Amino acid sequence: MRDNSYLIDFYSHYDEEGRLASRHGSVEFLTTMRYIEKYLKPGSRILEIGAGTGRYSHSLARRGFLVDAVELVEHNIEVFQSKTLPGEPVSIRQGNALDLSGFSDHQYDITLLLGPMYHLYCLEDQRRAISEAIRVTRPGGVIFAAYVISDGCLLDEGFHRGNIDVARYIRDGLIDPETFWAVSEPKDLFELVRREDIDRIMSVFPVTRLHYVASDGCALLLREAIDAMDQETFGIYLNYHFTVCEREDLLGITSHGLDIFRTQCQMPKIEGGSL
Numbered sequence: 001m002r003d004n005s006y007l008i009d010f011y012s013h014y015d016e017e018g019r020l021a022s023r024h025g026s027v028e029f030l031t032t033m034r035y036i037e038k039y040l041k042p043g044s045r046i047l048e049i050g051a052g053t054g055r056y057s058h059s060l061a062r063r064g065f066l067v068d069a070v071e072l073v074e075h076n077i078e079v080f081q082s083k084t085l086p087g088e089p090v091s092i093r094q095g096n097a098l099d100l101s102g103f104s105d106h107q108y109d110i111t112l113l114l115g116p117m118y119h120l121y122c123l124e125d126q127r128r129a130i131s132e133a134i135r136v137t138r139p140g141g142v143i144f145a146a147y148v149i150s151d152g153c154l155l156d157e158g159f160h161r162g163n164i165d166v167a168r169y170i171r172d173g174l175i176d177p178e179t180f181w182a183v184s185e186p187k188d189l190f191e192l193v194r195r196e197d198i199d200r201i202m203s204v205f206p207v208t209r210l211h212y213v214a215s216d217g218c219a220l221l222l223r224e225a226i227d228a229m230d231q232e233t234f235g236i237y238l239n240y241h242f243t244v245c246e247r248e249d250l251l252g253i254t255s256h257g258l259d260i261f262r263t264q265c266q267m268p269k270i271e272g273g274s275l
Helices: 004-009 016-021 023-039 055-061 072-083 122-137 150-160 166-171 194-203 221-227 231-244 246-253
Strands: 044-051 065-071 088-095 108-112 137-149 205-215 256-263
Touching: 016 122, 023 055, 023 108, 023 137, 023 205, 023 221, 023 231, 044 055, 044 122, 055 065, 055 088, 065 072, 072 088, 072 205, 072 221, 088 122, 108 122, 122 137, 122 194, 137 194, 150 246, 194 205, 194 256, 205 246, 231 256
Parallel strands: 044 065, 044 108, 065 088, 108 137
Antiparallel strands: 137 256, 205 256
């Protein structure tokens, strides 16, 4: 994340809160919260890295958990602070996922990395962000790292909606014409990955994967149908999604993936791009 200008400009105008609050967007939010709730304990301390406008941080703080948040974009921090209730046990500071030097080692029971991996374009930075998240998490703590999944985005934004010109992306070398592997740059805003890329990032870390989740499944591809559902049908759809969101044969078509892992022993030292 060496050049943040594209990112800051995008999030200074984008309604991330509205995305997660829409019915189809709520599938990702509700799924992520469902998994976070599995690992919450009384007194859990939580750090959210890349907190955006605070949808997750505020939801957890209002349940009584002590939450610290880090956010890069000043506009998002202002919105976050405007939504903070009197006495709410939440704090926010400006910073980025690659440098959490303001936080001591092993402070948090749960660490959320639900946005930064979307915008890191090289293996060195991706591993640096994971390394920092592990460092500030207590041994045995749980980390949630979210990614944008290339095939789900290609199906939805490319072939379905036409927001991605697939033919041009192939001509420009951004999509491999044989494997359909995606390549991203900061100006493209989002780093599109597959499960294999996530496994490569994580291969050097002494952690235990607890879950790998298709956090929104087909929700973006089916957004019009989902938004038109009555409450009963949407509830049934959610139950279906919760049932199948870890099925190996369905993981690739999600637009967002959630990697959940438990920290274990001493961290390896990350130096340059050698890992």
